[in-house]
Amino acid sequence: MRAIRVPVALPMEAPPADPVEVLSLPAGADLAQTFKDSAVRSLSQVVEVPSWPDAWAEIAKLLTERRYRSAICWDEDQFPETGLTSALRAASCCMASKGEWATADVGITGAVAGIAATGSLVLNSGPGRPRSASLLPQHHIAILPRSAIGATVEKWFEAAGAQLDQVANTFFITGPSRSGDIEMNVTLGVHGPGELTIIVGRDG
Amino acid sequence: MVSIFATCLVDTFFPEIGMGMVRILDHLGVMHNFPEAQTCCGQPAFNAGYPAEAGMVGRAFGRAFAESEQIVTPSASCAAYARHHLHDSRVMEISEFIVDVLGVRDLGVRSKAARAVVHNGCHGMRLLGLGPQAVTLLENVAGLELLDFERPEECCGFGGMFSVKMADISAAMMDSKLDCMIASGADFGLTGDPGCLMHLNGGLSRRGSPFRIRHYAEFLGGLI
Amino acid sequence: MTPHTKDFIPAAQVALADPALRKAVLAGTMRPYTLARQLLDETTDKEALRSQSRAARIRALRNLPTLLEQLEENMTRNGGKVLWASDAAEANRLILDLCRRKNVRLVAKSKSMVTEEIGLNHALEDDGIEVVETDLGEYIIQIAGETPSHIIAPVIHRSKESIGSLLTEKLGMPATDDPSEMMRFVRGVLREKFLRADMGLSGCNFAVAETGGICIITNEGNGRMVTTLPRIHVAVMGLERIVATWFELATLVQILPRAATGQRLTTYINLIHGPRRAGDTDGPEELYLVIVDNGRSRILASDYAEALLCIRCGACLNACPVYRRTGGHAYGWVYPGPIGAVIDPLLLGLAEAPDLPHASSLCGACKDACPVRIDLPEMLVKLRGEPALRKKAGFWAHVAMQGWEVTMLLPPLYRMATRFSHWFLRAWTNDEGWIRDSWGPWAAWTKSRDLPAPAPILFRDLYKKNWKS
Numbered sequence: 001m002r003a004i005r006v007p008v009a010l011p012m013e014a015p016p017a018d019p020v021e022v023l024s025l026p027a028g029a030d031l032a033q034t035f036k037d038s039a040v041r042s043l044s045q046v047v048e049v050p051s052w053p054d055a056w057a058e059i060a061k062l063l064t065e066r067r068y069r070s071a072i073c074w075d076e077d078q079f080p081e082t083g084l085t086s087a088l089r090a091a092s093c094c095m096a097s098k099g100e101w102a103t104a105d106v107g108i109t110g111a112v113a114g115i116a117a118t119g120s121l122v123l124n125s126g127p128g129r130p131r132s133a134s135l136l137p138q139h140h141i142a143i144l145p146r147s148a149i150g151a152t153v154e155k156w157f158e159a160a161g162a163q164l165d166q167v168a169n170t171f172f173i174t175g176p177s178r179s180g181d182i183e184m185n186v187t188l189g190v191h192g193p194g195e196l197t198i199i200v201g202r203d204g
Numbered sequence: 205m206v207s208i209f210a211t212c213l214v215d216t217f218f219p220e221i222g223m224g225m226v227r228i229l230d231h232l233g234v235m236h237n238f239p240e241a242q243t244c245c246g247q248p249a250f251n252a253g254y255p256a257e258a259g260m261v262g263r264a265f266g267r268a269f270a271e272s273e274q275i276v277t278p279s280a281s282c283a284a285y286a287r288h289h290l291h292d293s294r295v296m297e298i299s300e301f302i303v304d305v306l307g308v309r310d311l312g313v314r315s316k317a318a319r320a321v322v323h324n325g326c327h328g329m330r331l332l333g334l335g336p337q338a339v340t341l342l343e344n345v346a347g348l349e350l351l352d353f354e355r356p357e358e359c360c361g362f363g364g365m366f367s368v369k370m371a372d373i374s375a376a377m378m379d380s381k382l383d384c385m386i387a388s389g390a391d392f393g394l395t396g397d398p399g400c401l402m403h404l405n406g407g408l409s410r411r412g413s414p415f416r417i418r419h420y421a422e423f424l425g426g427l428i
Numbered sequence: 429m430t431p432h433t434k435d436f437i438p439a440a441q442v443a444l445a446d447p448a449l450r451k452a453v454l455a456g457t458m459r460p461y462t463l464a465r466q467l468l469d470e471t472t473d474k475e476a477l478r479s480q481s482r483a484a485r486i487r488a489l490r491n492l493p494t495l496l497e498q499l500e501e502n503m504t505r506n507g508g509k510v511l512w513a514s515d516a517a518e519a520n521r522l523i524l525d526l527c528r529r530k531n532v533r534l535v536a537k538s539k540s541m542v543t544e545e546i547g548l549n550h551a552l553e554d555d556g557i558e559v560v561e562t563d564l565g566e567y568i569i570q571i572a573g574e575t576p577s578h579i580i581a582p583v584i585h586r587s588k589e590s591i592g593s594l595l596t597e598k599l600g601m602p603a604t605d606d607p608s609e610m611m612r613f614v615r616g617v618l619r620e621k622f623l624r625a626d627m628g629l630s631g632c633n634f635a636v637a638e639t640g641g642i643c644i645i646t647n648e649g650n651g652r653m654v655t656t657l658p659r660i661h662v663a664v665m666g667l668e669r670i671v672a673t674w675f676e677l678a679t680l681v682q683i684l685p686r687a688a689t690g691q692r693l694t695t696y697i698n699l700i701h702g703p704r705r706a707g708d709t710d711g712p713e714e715l716y717l718v719i720v721d722n723g724r725s726r727i728l729a730s731d732y733a734e735a736l737l738c739i740r741c742g743a744c745l746n747a748c749p750v751y752r753r754t755g756g757h758a759y760g761w762v763y764p765g766p767i768g769a770v771i772d773p774l775l776l777g778l779a780e781a782p783d784l785p786h787a788s789s790l791c792g793a794c795k796d797a798c799p800v801r802i803d804l805p806e807m808l809v810k811l812r813g814e815p816a817l818r819k820k821a822g823f824w825a826h827v828a829m830q831g832w833e834v835t836m837l838l839p840p841l842y843r844m845a846t847r848f849s850h851w852f853l854r855a856w857t858n859d860e861g862w863i864r865d866s867w868g869p870w871a872a873w874t875k876s877r878d879l880p881a882p883a884p885i886l887f888r889d890l891y892k893k894n895w896k897s
Binding site for chain 2: 437440441444450454458749750752753754783785786787788789790791792793795796809811812813814817818821829830832833835836837839842846860862864869870872873875876877878879880882883885886887888890891892894895
Binding site: 005006007008009010011012013014015016019020021022023024038041042098102117118119120125126127128129130131132135153154156157158161162164165166167168169170171172173174175176177178179180181182183184185187189190191192193 | 452455456459460470471472473476477479480482483484486487489490492493502505506507562563564565568581582583587588591607608610611612614615618619622623638639640641647648649650652653655656657673674675677678679681682683686689691692693694695696697698699700701702703704705707708709710711725728729730731733734
């Protein structure tokens with residue numbers, strides 16, 4: 001331990017008596033609708049489906065349309081309901097082995113939470129949850145259960161902050177990868193996916 | 205009774221600004237005096253990194269106005285310095301005094317048809333929230349139209365000793381401010397800061413441009 | 429990075445004379461500045477949020493040793509290793525030793541200002557290690573052999589045409605002016621580096637003491653790449669970049685992108701608690717956090733501790749009329765703009781950067797833009813008054829200031845001096861009252877502006893004549 005103790009000539013300033021949220025939602029706001037609006041604003045595509053089977057059908061359709069041949073996926077048992085394997089089979093898309101990740105067309109994941117105020121997905125690492133799925137392919141498709149959508153970033157941290165050290169990596173994703181480095185032109189898909197599709201499904 | 209703090213720039217370079225202010229005060233029936241012991245508030249030295257010297261001059265300012273209840277000045281920057289650094293709450297900028305203290309929003313004057321842009325000095329704008337008061341008074345001048353221009357809140361580059369120490373950067377800032385003001389299509393500019401005015405008009409004179417920046421106290425006083 | 433902070437004035441002149449640079453920097457600062465204002469106005473209560481963010485940062489600085497110990501303890505429990513470096517040389521040596529021990533040949537690096545500050549790339553390259561910057565802007569800078577000119581937008585000083593021809597010349601990219609095509613080309617080049625890299629190097633936007641985690645935010649995803657793919661992840665943080673709790677981070681992590689680029693959130697917020705865990709399919713096998721002091725403790729103990737509240741959003745650069753004219757290279761070191769004008773002299777020593785505290789008109793736009801309300805103008809003024817800098821101004825500046833003081837303290841002398849100047853300067857004064865040429869200290873003024881001559885009659889005399897009752 002090498003931190004040096006020095007007196008700091010910086011008077012404490014009281015924060016506001018009640019902590020302020022950066023963007024608070026009005027009471028009774030429709031979280032799913034707000035999530036959709038915010039996500040679209042940050043250039044994600046949002047598809048709403050009524051049930052899990054519909055979510056898998058939507059994925060199969062997307063894979064077929066785009067002719068995706070290989071996918072990096074969360075393990076089937078990491079999703080609340082099965083259907084991944086059959087969706088892949090229906091679209092003739094194979095699950096990439098680790099050696100093939102670098103060339104996979106698409107990543108398919110679930111999500112820990114959605115944040116309505118910012119349109120963000122929260123994901124984490126863990127067994128059966130490769131971080132690369134949401135990172136290496138050009139297209140990331142995530143299934144987000146409607147019930148997992150919370151109001152704000154603050155509320156999520158309030159609930160989950162203390163347990164963050166239970167996993168190695170937790171990350172927020174808000175839209176596709178982007179850069180404004182060249183004359184402030186926003187270009188998508190710099191290193192991470194250039195396309196992010198969020199399938200919001202009703203539970204059960 | 206208000207005491208006039210002319211500021212060193214107005215006293216020595218631009219007396220017409222002080223005269224304009226006095227005309228406005230007379231027009232509004234405000235009694236005034238001019239404490240003769242005044243010179244400068246000390247701001248130039250303070251900003252240049254000479255706090256001890258500035259402090260001496262600042263204390264002399266306090267002594268000069270020891271008898272005053274209310275002090276009015278035609279310099280937004282000096283008012284900001286007096287209030288923030290000398291902690292002298294008696295000092296008011298002229299437009300602030302007219303609008304916020306006297307509650308007068310319309311001087312009842314008219315000008316020949318003209319279009320103008322208003323440049324707010326940084327210290328008045330950022331430390332005292334000045335700007336809206338002058339705009340209120342000017343908007344109520346019959347015949348005068350206020351125009352928008354690009355980057356209105358950007359500094360004109362005066363900055364006291366900065367204009368000499370960093371002369372080239374200061375001049376570049378001045379040029380872009382003048383370009384934006386002139387491009388608005390206005391006939392002239394208005395400001396409440398004699399420092400900005402000296403710097404910008406110095407640049408206009410050098411360019412040979414007919415465009416000029418006028419102090420709004422001098423402008424309004426001239427319409428009475 | 430070797431500082432050239434002593435050369436601010438000549439370097440600024442070079443920048444001012446470059447119309448392409450001027451155009452690029454003005455456009456590149458105005459856009460995020462305008463967006464940031466909108467995005468801060470959109471919040472629940474902008475001023476309350478700034479107070480809250482500031483309070484969180486002050487709390488961190490006041491409890492810094494305790495929080496850093498807590499961070500080390502928790503980070504170690506999470507499987508990471510914490511290394512302490514008191515200065516740049518030690519930090520570079522620690523990382524270089526690590527590279528040698530672990531047989532690292534290729535390092536993929538995401539954007540980090542502190543590694544620029546300590547000159548890490550050079551230290552590693554001198555040992556034959558390949559270091560690749562992976563932030564699009566930083567990569568362009570690296571292949572151009574330049575240094576970043578903005579904290580957030582490192583290549584702000586270049587037009588897309590000049591970037592296009594650089595990529596064509598250095599890497600054989602098919603000629604294009606389309607930023608998307610340039611980006612796709614660079615993506616291909618860097619993808620291969622990410623996959624091959626032995627070590628990922630990142631900065632650390634914030635460390636959080638309560639759980640021993642670090643937070644890295646990027647838009648491009650390179651921050652996730654370098655912390656996911658290589659077998660070793662090394663994060664380098666300045667020791668002040670810490671907060672106590674995740675709730676405090678929740679505010680800061682949103683305020684930062686709003687102030688920096690005018691985004692509600694950056695695309696990726698990456699929270700890391702140690703290397704990959706048992707059963708994880710990917711992620712680095714080892715994680716090291718290098719905590720760098722390099723002069724920060726000294727600043728913390730000085731009158732300038734407030735400068736360490738900075739969260740490196742770059743909002744003060746975008747707001748600064750000086751930066752908008754000169755760009756970042758003129759400042760001569762890693763941190764340009766108003767925050768650089770304060771921390772460069774503090775980190776390097778006042779004698780190394782004597783002009784930077786004067787590189788501001790004190791307009792206050794930086795303080796207005798700062799999400800943690802750092803009083804940059806006040807610190808600039810305080811720095812100007814430091815004995816070392818006043819001495820640098822020279823004997824005659826001192827004499828002039830004393831002369832000014834005496835004149836201002838004696839109104840009759842002040843009045844006489846004005847009258848005398850008016851009379852004395854008549855020969856040089858034109859009909860409109862302007863002086864075109866001057867000498868001595870005023871020559872700098874009249875280089876680009878005319879100087880008004882003192883009025884024939886002082887206001888005080890006019891007043892006395894017209895209003896004395």
